[in-house]
Amino acid sequence: MHIRLYTKTNCPLCEKAKAVLMELQADVPFTIEELDIYEDDALLEKYQLMIPVVELNGEEIGYGMIEKETVRKRLRQAQKS
Template identity: 85%
Template structure:
């Protein structure tokens, strides 16, 4: 499983989302890639008002206020196929 976390600098919600994902890595095996939307104009246009955005294996599973239990449920579903 692979998670992409779309973030930006000085974003408390992004920091919280990263902390949640880091905690969940203890229970679920996944790689995490953090992407700064300000490094790509297309990403900036797409996600500017939604940050942070969590994407699991190419599917957007949450944005803004990231809920740990929502992400946990999606990771469990992905793991169990």
């Protein structure tokens, strides 16, 4: 499984989201790809106020305050598929 984490620099919520994802990796195997929205104008326009955004297999599953249990649930659902 693959998660994309849309972030920006100097973003405390982004750091918290990354920490949550790293904790979940111990439970469910997946890769994390971190993308800075300021490096892509289309991403900046799409996500500017939503950061951080967690995307699993192309589907946004969380943004802003990332809930660990919500992400865990979605990862487990994806594992079963």
